[in-house]
Amino acid sequence: xxTADVARVLSTVYxxxxxxxxxxxxxxxxxxxxxxxxxVQMSLTSVGCPMETVIMNAVQAALQRAFPRxxxxxxxxxxxxxxxxxxxxxxxxxxxxxxxxP
Amino acid sequence: xxxxxxxxxxxxxSVIAPYFLLxxxxxxxxxxxxxxARSADFGAINHPTTLGITHAIVLGxxxxxxxxxxxxxxxxxxxxxxxxxxxxxxxLALHLAGVGVFVLSFREWxxxxxxxxxxxxxxxxxxxxxxxxxxxxxxxxxxxxxxxxLAGAMxxxxxxxxGFLWVDALHAARYTVTELRISAHAHLGLVGWLGVxxxxxxxxxxxxxxxxxxxxxxxPRLALGAVIAGVAAFVTANLxxxxxxxxxxxxxxxxxxxxxxAVDQWxxxxARSRRKMDIQGRASYVSLxxxxxxxxxxAIALGRAFLGEPLLPRLLLAYGATGTLGWMGVALIxxxxxxLPFLIWYHRYRELAGREPVPLVGELYSERxxxxxxxxxxxxxxxxxxxxLTESDLLTRGAAVLLILSxxxxxxxxxxxxxxxxxxxxxRPATGKEVSA
Numbered sequence: 001x002x003t004a005d006v007a008r009v010l011s012t013v014y015x016x017x018x019x020x021x022x023x024x025x026x027x028x029x030x031x032x033x034x035x036x037x038x039x040v041q042m043s044l045t046s047v048g049c050p051m052e053t054v055i056m057n058a059v060q061a062a063l064q065r066a067f068p069r070x071x072x073x074x075x076x077x078x079x080x081x082x083x084x085x086x087x088x089x090x091x092x093x094x095x096x097x098x099x100x101x102p
Numbered sequence: 103x104x105x106x107x108x109x110x111x112x113x114x115x116s117v118i119a120p121y122f123l124l125x126x127x128x129x130x131x132x133x134x135x136x137x138x139a140r141s142a143d144f145g146a147i148n149h150p151t152t153l154g155i156t157h158a159i160v161l162g163x164x165x166x167x168x169x170x171x172x173x174x175x176x177x178x179x180x181x182x183x184x185x186x187x188x189x190x191x192x193x194l195a196l197h198l199a200g201v202g203v204f205v206l207s208f209r210e211w212x213x214x215x216x217x218x219x220x221x222x223x224x225x226x227x228x229x230x231x232x233x234x235x236x237x238x239x240x241x242x243x244x245x246x247x248x249x250x251x252l253a254g255a256m257x258x259x260x261x262x263x264x265g266f267l268w269v270d271a272l273h274a275a276r277y278t279v280t281e282l283r284i285s286a287h288a289h290l291g292l293v294g295w296l297g298v299x300x301x302x303x304x305x306x307x308x309x310x311x312x313x314x315x316x317x318x319x320x321x322p323r324l325a326l327g328a329v330i331a332g333v334a335a336f337v338t339a340n341l342x343x344x345x346x347x348x349x350x351x352x353x354x355x356x357x358x359x360x361x362x363x364a365v366d367q368w369x370x371x372x373a374r375s376r377r378k379m380d381i382q383g384r385a386s387y388v389s390l391x392x393x394x395x396x397x398x399x400x401a402i403a404l405g406r407a408f409l410g411e412p413l414l415p416r417l418l419l420a421y422g423a424t425g426t427l428g429w430m431g432v433a434l435i436x437x438x439x440x441x442l443p444f445l446i447w448y449h450r451y452r453e454l455a456g457r458e459p460v461p462l463v464g465e466l467y468s469e470r471x472x473x474x475x476x477x478x479x480x481x482x483x484x485x486x487x488x489x490x491l492t493e494s495d496l497l498t499r500g501a502a503v504l505l506i507l508s509x510x511x512x513x514x515x516x517x518x519x520x521x522x523x524x525x526x527x528x529x530r531p532a533t534g535k536e537v538s539a
Contacts, residue, residue, distance in 0.1 A: 016447060016455065018313070018376070019462045045313050045375070050109055050178075050444060058456030065457065081315060084375035095313070096378025 001067060003031040006038055009066040013058045017051055020094055022059065026086030029077060037071040038063055043082045052076070112178040115449040117187045120194055121170025122442050123516055126509040127198070128162020129431075131205060133505035136486075141495050147415050148284055154209040159426055160291060161223065162201040167434050168299055169197070169230055172251065174441055176233070179306060180248055182240030185233045193233075197226035213273045220269040227262045231255055246322035250302020253330055257294025260337075264290060281413060286340035292425060293356055294333045298326065300430055301363050303437070304386070308370055311382050311440050317373035321362045328359025350408035357397055357404070364393055380464065381472040385436020388480055392428025395487070396421050420490040427505075428483040432476060435512060439472045446519050461523055471515040479508035 010031075011023040022028055022042065030041035040059060044052055056074055063072040084095065112118070135155045143151040177184050184190070200222030207215035234255050241248040264287040268279045305322055308314065332355030339348040371386055379387075399421035406414065443466040451460040482504035489497030 013456055014462065016451070016460065017311075017444070017463050019464060046310060046315050050310060053108070053110065054448065054452045054455055057452070061456035083315070084313070094378070095376050 001033060001038075001070075003033055006031045006033060006040065006063065006067075009062050010040065010059065013055070013062050015045070015051060015055060018045070018095070020087075020091045022055065024088045024091040025082075026088065026091070027055075027082060037073060038067055039073040039075065041075045041077055043077055043080075045082055108181070109178045109444075109448050111181065111184075112175070112445075113173040113184040113190060114187060115445045117184075117190050118170050118174045118445060119442065119520075120191070121166055121173070122438055123513060124194065124198060125163050125166035125170065126513050126516075128158045128164075128166060128201060129509040129512075130506055131162060131202075132156075132158035133502045133509060135205075135209065136502035136505065137499055139498065139502075141493050141498070144416055144419055144490055144493075144498075147281055147288075147413075147418055148279070150208050150211045152419065154205045156288075156422065156426075157208060158201070158205045159431075160296065161204065162198070164296055164426060164430055164434060166194070166197060166201075167438070168296065169194070171303060171434075171437065171441060172230070172234060172299070174445060175247070175303065175306065176237035176251065179245075180237035180241035180251075182236030182238075184236070185229070189229065190233070193226050193229040196222055200226060213269075216269055217273045220266050224262055224266050227258060231259055246305040246319060246326075247302045249323065249326055250298055250305065253326060254295050254299035254302065257290055257298055257333070261287060261291040261295050280343070282340040282343050285418075286337040288422070289333060289340070289356075290337055292422065293329060293360070294337075296426075296430055297360065298329060300433055301325070301329075301360075304363075304367060304433065307382070307437055307440065308367060308386060311376075312371060312374035312379075312386075313376045314370050314374045317370055319370060320366050322366070325359045325363040325366065328355055328362065330359075332356030332359055346407040346410045350404040353400065353404040353407070357400060360393070361397060364390055364397075381439045381469060381476065382436040384473070385432050385439075385476050388476060389429050389433040389436065392424050392432060392480075392483060396425035396429055399424060416490050416493070420487050423486050423490065424483060427486065428480070431483070432480060435472075435476055435479060438512075438516060439467055442516055443467050443519055450522070459524070465523065466519045468515060468518060471511065471518070475508050475512045475515060478504050478511065482508060 007023055007028065010028055011021045013022050014020065015022065015025060015027075018025065025045065027044065028040060028042045032039040040063070042059070044055065049055075056076060059074050060072055063070075063074075084092070087095065132155045135151060135158060139151045139155070143149050146152070173184055173190060176182070200219050203215055204219035204223060207213070207219055234251060238248060238252050238255070264283075268283060268287060271277050271279055305319055309319075332352055335352035336349065336356060338344075339352050367386065368390060371383065374383070376383070399417060403414070403417055403421060406412075443463045446466055447461075447463045454460050482501045485497050485504065486501035488494065489501055
C-alpha cells in the first residue's frame with residue numbers, strides 16, 4: 001500500500017453538496033502511510049462547511065473499509081485555508097471556473 | 103466570520119420539515135385573499151383585507167419559515183440546546199391556528215376573535231424567544247449570525263408587544279391605532295425582526311453554499327448597527343408623531359444600513375468560487391434586485407415625508423409587498439432548496455456516505471421545479487407591484503393567481519424531496535480489493 005492507493009480511495013469520497021470528490025477538490029493536503037497506520041491531512045472548502053463531520057466520517061469509513069488492518073487518522077487543518085486554485089481541472093470545470101472540456 | 107456548523111445539534115428533521123412544508127399555506131391564503139380583493143381595499147394601509155393579506159404573508163409564511171430555519175441553524179451554528187420536539191410541534195400547530203384565526207378575524211373585522219388570535223400568537227412567539235435563548239447564550243465569540251439573531255429576537259419581542267397593544271386597543275377602544283402607529287409596528291416586524299434575521303442568516307448561508315472564502319463580509323456590524331439605530335429612531339418618531347424630517351431621517355438610516363448589507367452581499371456573491379450558480383445563488387441575486395426596488399420606493403416615501411406631503415397608501419403597500427414577497431420571499435424560497443435537502447440528506451444518508459453510493463444533496467430536489475417556483479413567484483411580485491401602483495384589478499388578480507400557483511408548486515417541490523431515491527452517480531465506495539493493501 002502506498003500514498004497513491006490511499007488517494008485512489010479518497011477519490012471515491014464525494015462532497016455531497018458540491019458533487020466533487022475530495023481529491024479533485026484539492027482538499028487532501030497530505031497522506032502518510034506506514035505499516036500500521038494511514039494518516040490523512042485535509043481541509044474543507046470553508047470554515048463553516050455544514051458537511052464537515054459528514055465528509056470526515058465518510059473519509060474515515062472509506063479508508064477503514066479499504067485498509068482494515070491499518071489505523072486511520074483524519075486530521076482537519078485550516079492552515080493553509082483551501083482556495084479554489086487547489087482544485088484540479090475537472091473540479092474547476094464543474095464549479096464553472098473553466099470552460100468545459102470538449 | 104462564518105461560524106462552524108454542527109448539524110447534529112439542530113432539531114430533528116421531523117420537527118423542522120413541517121415548518122417549511124406548512125409555512126407556504128400562509129402565502130396560499132394571502133393569494134386567495136388577494137384574488138378576492140378590490141382596488142379600493144388598497145386605498146389604506148389599515149383596511150381589513152390589506153391587514154389580513156399582510157399578516158398571512160408575514161406571520162403565516164415568512165415568520166413560520168424563519169422559525170424552522172432558526173431551529174435548524176441556531177443550535178447547529180451557535181451551539182446550545184433546542185427545545186423538546188413535542189414543544190416545537192405544539193408551537194407550530196398553535197402558531198398556524200393562531201395565524202388562521204388572526205387573518206380571518208382581520209378579514210371579517212371580528213375584534214373578539216382577533217384578540218383571541220393575538221393571545222395565541224404571543225404565546226407561540228414567546229416559545230420561539232425561549233428557543234433561541236440557549237443557542238444565543240452558548241455561542242463562542244460574536245459571529246455576525248449571533249448578533250443578528252439576537253437583534254432579530256429583540257425586534258420580534260418588540261413587534262409582538264406593539265401588535266398585542268394595538269389589538270387590545272382596537273378591542274377595548276382605548277385609543278386610536280393611527281397609521282403612524284401601524285407603521286411603527288410594521289417596520290419593527292419587517293425590518294427589526296424579519297429583515298435583520300434574514301440578513302444574519304444570509305451572512306452564514308451565502309458564503310457557505312456558494313463557497314466564498316476569498317472575501318470576508320466587510321460591514322456586518324456597521325450594517326446591523328445602522329439598522330438597529332434607524333429602526334429604534336423610526337419607531338419612536340412614528341409613535342410620537344414627530345415631524346416628517348424625523349421620520350425621513352431615521353428611515354434613511356435604516357435604508358443606509360440595509361443598503362450596506364446589500365452591497366456586502368453583492369460583493370460576497372461576486373467572489374464566489376462556485377461560479378456555476380444553483381437555485382440559491384440565483385435567488386439571492388433576484389432577491390437583492392427586489393430589495394433595490396423596495397429601497398427605491400421607500401426612498402420616495404421618505405422624500406414625501408420630509409416634504410410634509412401626505413402618505414400614499416399604495417406606495418407604502420407596493421414597497422412593503424416588494425420587500426416582503428420580493429426581497430425576503432425569494433431569498434426564503436432559494437434557501438429552502440438548500441436547508442431542507444441538506445437536512446434530509448443528513449438525516450438519511452450521512453451514515454452511508456463512504457460505505458455505499460448515496461445521492462448528492464442536489465439530487466434530492468428538482469432544480470427545474472425550484473427555478474419555476476422562483477420565476478412564477480417573482481413574476482407575481484412584479485405584477486402585484488404594477489397592480490398596486492396603477493390601481494389595476496387585473497394585474498393584482500393576475501399576481502394573486504401566480505402567488506397561489508407558486509405556493510402550490512413550492513410545497514409539491516419541497517414534498518418531492520422526501521421521496522427516497524438512489525444515487526445517480528456511478529461511484530462506488532472503495533473496497534480493499536481495489537488497492538494492494
